[in-house]
Amino acid sequence: RGTALQPLFKMSYSCFKVGDPRPGQPYKGGNFCAFLPDNKAGLKIAKLLKKAFERGLTFQIKSCNGEERVTWGLIPHKTSWDGGKARNGYPDAHYLQEVSTVL
Secondary structure, eight states, X not given: OOXXXXXXXXEOOEEOOTTSSSTTOEEBOEEEEOOEESSHHHHHHHHHHHHHHHTTOSEEEEEETTEXXXXXXXXXXXXXXXXXXXXXOSOOTTHHHHHHHHO
């Protein structure tokens, strides 16, 4: 196994703003960690993921057991270094191409 880039996102507890599904309602944040290979392709994807984050495309707010909380959005992320595609991990030979297409 090689080295990895590990972006970490820390989303605070906050309230929905205008344009969100339920303006003024509180939601729970969390810490989100993802993995990318530390190579040329991984760095390219990291830059695209940063742009997506800045545009508000990385996360969404969903209701879970009656509580509004931040969750991953529609952009696929590898949240484990192992376990394969079924566990959002590596190895996954097609991940970089798939996420590149989404971005």
